[in-house]
Amino acid sequence: MTSYAPIRPGGSLILAWQTKGRKVLIVGGGQVAAGRIVSVKEADAQVTLICPEKGLCHEVKHRIHVDKVVNWVDRWFQDSDLDQHYDMVLTAIDDHEESLRIGQICRERRIPVNVADVPSMCDFYFMSQHRDGPLQIAVSTNGQGPKLANMIRQKIASSLPQGIGETVRRMGALRAKVRQWDPEISNSGPRMRWVTKLCEDWGWSGMARLNNLSQDEEKDMYTSLQKAYETGEVPPVDTVLPEEKSA
Ligand SMILES: C[C@@]1(CC(=O)O)c2cc3[nH]c(cc4nc(cc5[nH]c(cc(n2)[C@H]1CCC(=O)O)[C@@](C)(CC(=O)O)[C@@H]5CCC(=O)O)C(CC(=O)O)=C4CCC(=O)O)c(CCC(=O)O)c3CC(=O)O
Ligand SMILES: NC(=O)C1=CN([C@@H]2O[C@H](COP(=O)(O)OP(=O)(O)OC[C@H]3O[C@@H](n4cnc5c(N)ncnc54)[C@H](O)[C@@H]3O)[C@@H](O)[C@H]2O)C=CC1
Structure with a gap:
């Protein structure tokens, strides 16, 4: 009988939430709110922040007045603020009772909410993130050790190959080319098998060589790869990329 991996309950559902253009409300203006602004603006959301001026920390002021990436409302939170149809609410305030209360209203209105000081009131937690x-x-760490999450993240980040973010970007461009060469929806199987084989055959070091290609070199590579794709083959990396320049 086939045996499948056991299900291990008690984790979180980790997703890459697409928040481009979505309306996010942040309540509070201290250092935690400053971190929230960075997280949601990097995910292209539209941010409204409610906090009286005297509560704004230096970084939040910078995001409001210099970067101009935040719609700022200069007062305390009031319940009618939630009539604005927010897609997500983040509270980062130093008033525990008020935190709980705002969290509760969001729950009633089914607005996904993160309450920085009350894990049990969070529909989702923030994570320690490396971006390239x-x-x-x-x-x-599912609420067990936020500082430890930060340290684990740093350890992982320091072990990544140099330029890996650019390699990911180049592979995205290559995948888009394959779809151009063979746009049929029904050819998803052959497309996926070919891209998977290329990743496996070329390996980290082969794919990393994409990073340094000039536009002309990239064009030549695509010409060779397209011919190979039509035969279903993945050519060895050395036959389609120029010799590595020694540093
Ligand atoms: C549940 C969660 C809810 C949420 O905020 O989403 C939560 C809750 C709380 N954090 C508290 C404390 C600290 N949080 C940090 C830092 C981070 N906290 C983050 C996430 C989370 N924090 C969620 C769980 C994530 C997980 O477990 O993986 C990170 C990963 C992401 C981010 O916030 O962006 C970010 C690191 C980002 C980075 O470095 O990349 C530090 C360290 C520091 O500030 O340097 C400290 C002090 C040291 C310590 O406590 O470890 C307290 C107060 C406890 C008290 O009063 O004693 C609470 C409330 C409570 O636990 O009751
Ligand atoms: N989840 C996390 O990663 C962490 C959470 N925390 C918790 O997050 C909360 C915020 O932390 P900090 O930013 O360091 O606090 P802080 O004290 O620097 O800032 C609190 C902010 O909330 C504002 N505020 C208070 N009541 C408000 C209301 N009703 N409406 C609008 N604004 C209001 C204040 O004016 C101030 O700007 C604290 O409760 C803290 O315990 C702290 C560290 C990490």
Whole structure:
């Protein structure tokens, strides 16, 4: 009988939430709010932040007045703020009772909410994140050890090959080419098998060589790869890329 991996309950569902253009409300203006602004703006959301001026830390002021990436409302939170149809609410305030209350209203209205000081009131937790272009690596300890998550993330980040974010970007471009060569929806199987084989045959070091290609070299590579794709073969990396320049 086939045996499958056992299901291990108790984790979080880790997703890459697409928040481009979505409306996010941040309540509070201290250092935690400053971190939230960076996280959601890097994911292209639209941010409204509610906090009286006297509560704003230096970084939050910078995001409001210099970067101009935040719609700022200069007052305390009031319940009618939630009539604005937010897609997500993040509270980062130093008033525990008020945190709980805002979290509760969001729950009632089914708005996904993160309450920085009350893990049990969070629909989702933030993670410790490493970002390099399109590559994002995030670590969660599910509330057990946020500082430890930060240290684990740093250890992982320091072990990554140099330029890996650019390699990911170049592979994205290569995959888009394959779809251009063979756009039929029904050819998904052959497309996926070919791209998978290329990743495996070329390996880390082969794919990393994509990073240094000039536009002309890239064009020649695509010409060779397209011919090979039509035969279903993946050519060895040395036959389609120029010799590595010694540093
Ligand atoms: C549950 C969660 C909810 C949420 O915030 O989403 C939560 C909750 C709480 N954090 C607290 C404390 C600290 N948080 C940090 C740092 C981070 N906290 C983050 C996430 C999370 N924090 C979620 C769980 C994530 C997970 O477990 O993996 C990170 C990963 C992401 C981010 O916030 O962006 C970010 C690192 C980012 C990075 O470095 O990349 C530090 C260290 C520092 O500030 O340098 C400390 C002090 C040291 C320590 O406690 O470890 C306290 C107060 C406890 C108290 O009063 O004693 C609470 C409330 C509680 O636990 O009750
Ligand atoms: N999840 C996490 O990663 C962490 C969470 N925390 C918790 O997050 C919370 C915020 O931390 P910090 O930014 O360091 O605090 P802080 O004290 O620097 O800032 C709190 C902010 O909330 C504002 N505020 C308070 N009540 C408000 C209301 N009703 N409406 C609008 N604004 C209001 C204050 O004016 C101030 O700007 C704290 O409760 C802290 O325990 C702290 C560290 C890490």
